[in-house]
Amino acid sequence: MERHPRRWLILVVLCLSTLILVIDNNVLMVAIPALTRDLGATARDIQWITDAYILVAAGLLLTAGSLADRFGRRRVMVVGLAAFGAASLAAAYADSPAQLIAARALMGVGSALVLPSTLSILITVFDEEERRKATSAWSAAAVTGLIGGPILGGAMVTHLHWGSVFLINVPVVAVAIAAAYLLMPESRAPARRFDPLGAALSLVGMVALVWAIIELPQRGLGDPATLSGLAVAAVVLTAFVLWERRVAEPMVPLALFRNRDFTGGSLSLVLVQIGNGGLVLVITQYLQFVLGFTPTRAGLAMVPLALAVIVTNGVGAALGQRVGNRVLTTAGLGVLAGGFALMSTLRADDGFATVTATLVVFGIGAGLAQPAAIAALMGAVPARYAGVGPALNDTLQQAGAALGVAVLGSLLTGVFTGAMPGSAPEVARRSIGEALAVAERTGDQALAASARQAFTDGLAVTCSVSACAVLGAAVLAFVLIRGRGAGRTAPVEEQTPVTTS
Template sequence: MSSSASHPRRWLILLTLCLSTLVLTVDNQVLTVAIPTLVRDLGADAQDIQWITDAYILACAGLLLTAGSLSDRYGRRRLLVIGLVVFALASLVAAAATSPGQLIAGRALMGVGTALVLPSTLSILITVFTEEERRTATSAWSAVAMLGMIGGPILGGALLSGFGWNSVFLINIPIAALAIVAALWLMPESKGPARKADPLGAVLSVIGLTALVWAIIELPVAGLTAPGTLLALAVAVVALAAFAVWELKTPSPMVPLSLYRNRDFSGGSFALVLTQIGLGGLVLVLTQYLQFVLGYTPTEAGTAMVPMAVATIAANALGATLGRKLGNRTMTAAGLAVVAAGFGLMASLAPDSGFAVVAASLAVFGIGAGLAQPAAVAALMGAVPPEHAGVGSAVNDTMQQAGGALGVAVLGSVLAGAYTASMPDTAPEPARASIGEALAVGDPALTHAAREAFTSGMATTSWATAALVLAAAVLALFVMKPSSRKETREGELV
């Protein structure tokens, strides 16, 4: 799908879309360094902290597909602006919170705002850029998302030290306001042709996706056999199966599942899921290694991720040029192979490794992600008909949200199991379950054993993730369409 002509203000529009994406990604990451302060100032316990994080994830993931469909139906710019307004108001609620319950409510509302904004960003991007420039624009958008993920903890540390925890939410308001003004001034409105609403599809998708993400979140905490996890999985399977049956049956589906017949759409979406699983595992494993094994503070651990951000941004720029010559399939597969090499390098880390090996691992990972992700997104979005641009973007966002959560859950369980298996049988039970508990004892021998066991567990997890990402590279090669000298219409069903 391509536009007949680029919009004259397309680069300013891209800047606005990047700003909208940046405020969402920064805020989601900035909270990671604020947790100790929230515990102290609001009296939040472990369950409160979990809900402060999970309320956002559940609201966002559950509503993404519905929000994408609404943007196609009622206008993508309109949903973007409404979402930014909701996000700004929710940030004000969170900043004014005097109890954990109020903060949880604010975070849930922020998740709603994020769900409304995200599908509109990519769908607007592909309507204002022609096919020739769309890859460059998508690479810039991906680079900004990565910059927000890495910059969030750094910004959070600076705000916390200078202005208190409320500032991590208040900073969202002027940025969102600027994005709203720019959107109303610069962006054209776009929407799909008039179609009947699909309320049943919307309800089933919200129930199914919320239950699925809840099950993924509970998996490493309660285990697969826990009644709550099993119930959530059962609800997710039933609701999503009913959603698929209904979407195939109804004449006006919210999500046209026939898109998955397109090799670029299906290959791109599944490659993104597996990549995000790997990214979720990387952030989980490496941030703990930096803090528990190397003794970094949370802010220092966030700053240590800078090599990945720099490498990703550079690779995004390179990938935008190479992608036109090599095609999405080759770029996605090659980038994923480089990501797998980064995980292999990370498996070589030792308890006394210096930052040089960490930086090299992150740089390799960043290069691979910078090459693979924009190509996979370009393939997925290039296969989406214009009338379904919003819901196509929502599928991309949903895949990445679910993949990231699944990576933390599954690879977190692998790490925990490998750590426990490597700890001495004579160690106290809490210390065998958690490196944090082991370090808290203060015994030098136990601390040494815990750091050795964690590094061993990290190597196991890194090799498992490398295998997973290599599987994604193979999937991209076999499923996605090869490029040709003159690209065929990417929306074609094959």
């Protein structure tokens, strides 16, 4: 594989494009209390502000990856960035939860177009020798968003309107689009027929599956709507698999799952996403509602985690060539599970130092595991499927994220409600945000203290379940991912060169 002369400049564009997606999701984390207050968003609304994005992105990722391979990865990425920027403007000026949910859904469209394109371009311009370094840099850019998003977003929520957090996206999108046209050549896979039936089946099947996952904790398995969603997902996704196995030029190369590295890397990341659903749900609410941090201080509390990831990314890139993906992924996931276990011990009266130490452990685990798992699965993807291969992995991770938010969110709410005193008003038993609002109106300090303790109880259970999910990911990584020296996962002779212009 000939190395592209501008590959490192291209990596800058890819990192910038990924950065904007991560900034958005982490800004949203610190804005949850403000949304609860200013828009009157309920716990259900907050969940759908997150899940609308996941639902749409999960449904479109496979189609977006196929479109990128066919029509050009740069072109699809730029279209996605433009859609993401426009949706961010709409989100910034939403005046109801419904409008914000709709804007988040459109942001999911943009994300689906951008994500597989960034990884597919990375695969095509970096060879196996340099790919680990490029992946670590790409991961570090995502972590930079993890640092900058909460800090900048926290300051904006504190001093400006909450809608300003979405305006961060607009200038970054503009710079990323301009840089893409100035620095990045177009690339696409060798021509093959578009698979419209496969695209339609994947869209309908994934949307039905993710919707059913989201609704299952609230509606229950016996609810007709939930059963219908699961039935539609099962039938349509089965039809999708059968069709992709039969068609001469499938949209999705299901044979990738025969490769142990791709399967091990993908499934490990799926379980990590399920576990991360617990972190996203609990940590910022714990910092602001329980410990009373301002949005700015809550953002600063995330800095040690992000710095730990960045430093460990660099260490992992150096170690990866020596010890291999299996050792790094398994070790990192073990540390990550330990971080969740420590997080489950947090109390309602803990301070900044305790939270910081816990997040540093979490960051070390994530910094070791994620780049190694991504390197394993990307090394298994032939260049002719450089768009749809990463999209398949992203789709599985989005489904895992939806499952994590839905199930762990329901678990958190159930534990919170059960731990609240029976004498508490019904509205105060639904969520900590509503309980503290009632306590503030009535001056009931005992109710506020009970709500904080009940949420901490829910945090303990949620993070314990997340730790178990990540331990399961570690076992999968150890069993499936091949060790160092097991041979190349994607031989050069299997890779069809891309066309560039």
